[in-house]
Amino acid sequence: MDLTVFAIPAFTLLLVVEWVSYRFAPDDDERGYAVKDTATSLTMGLGSIAAGLGWGLLTVLAWDGLHELTPLRVGNTWWAWVLVIVGVDFFYYWEHRAGHEIRLLWASHVVHHSSRHYNLSTALRQTWTGAHHIVFIGPMLLLGFPLTMVVTSFSINLLYQFWIHTERIDKLWKPIEFVLNTPSHHRVHHGSNRQYLDRNYGGILILWDRLFRSFEPEGEPVDYGLTKNIRTYNPLRVAFHEYAAIARDVRAARGWRTRFGRVFRGPGWQPAVEAAEPASVAARATA
Template identity: 45%
Template structure:
């Protein structure tokens, strides 16, 4: 198997979904226009859009590398899971769990937080917030190595990765309320994700799931939506400039590293909790 063949066989699920995403944005915008206190903020929306466009460009540039990395680990695996309906289920569950671990770690260790803080920089929550994917987020690819080592065919694994990413779009909204209890018990919903984006004390470091909320329930990181979330960082950002939003934490880490005088201090700066 080679990268060119995988690129040909891999369905561009995210590309196919673009018209749906645009339509959903338009519908949400029309709905919230009747609630001026929740209207789209122009500067915030432009920042989200700019970050999203930058992410798309970086994704395109790194696509071949990511596929080659997946093939490399797949070829290391001495077993194969046949391409059946349940292999899709296996891949989706494993990838979603890898996403949970990556997301959890990104909130606990500063170097990984630098790859994720951009996503939490908005003081609003709407579908455009989903576009705020850090330009350095691909450093977290190491968390997905277990998915490639399952023996699931890379076309299935990467397709499920796209599906898991696409699922996260619709949960960034305030226009959808609570959903049926059975659904909220298993899947991540807008209510769950509003909690995750909240900077309220009760909401900090909660609800890390991407598609399945069961991981949070199992590992004690689940929190119901019990109060109105206050969105954004505990230390608000100073600018809506897209370069600043992507790299201000990396800048601060670099400044702190320059002040350290020991390896232990450098490790603490990189892998200690975000400040």
């Protein structure tokens, strides 16, 4: 069951509460909400829900097919729920990491990093092209977990990540910060500061980042957005600007190896022979 749709009223209430908090207790750094930025984030969120009707159906059908391919079956028990929630979070970590390290996937994920503000509305700035969930979360179905458990666990993972998109919560108790993804950890993830790039990919657990050496604690103030910001509030440009940049780079590339690299290497990748030449590689996100 996709719980995110049912959570929309709660999302709306918490957005209002956070906005009011900035009205009565402004941030010293003039952070908070900006009308055009927030409107773009909400539009991207609504568009993601609409697009998700198609992608979601495709994903569920593919996952159901994967479940039918395996002889493994896991029952609906409390320990199975623990395993599936942790397992989905593990595979989400690798999906998220791939979304930063493979440019074609980055073209989808860059949407979420395109705001220079960091508040609860930023959590709703989501992609309209998210079919890669099929590949990365699919192994949970092959391991025998029921479709309903996997879909619900994936929804729980996304719901958890809503509240960590805020600057109104400082660092928490150290044991919590060590195990769980928190606002402090996720602020780092949205930072374009050099030391914050490509860090803190975890969904619910930050332990994966500690284990796979992608963890970075919050230190200096975070500069949100992309290393090359797109400077637009047009939802269509926000949704598809990196796909357009990939197409331009592929057309201009010399040879199939370079074309392949423009699509499947990292967002900032340059072929050695072209390293000194300007390229139209689009904005790369805060990792």
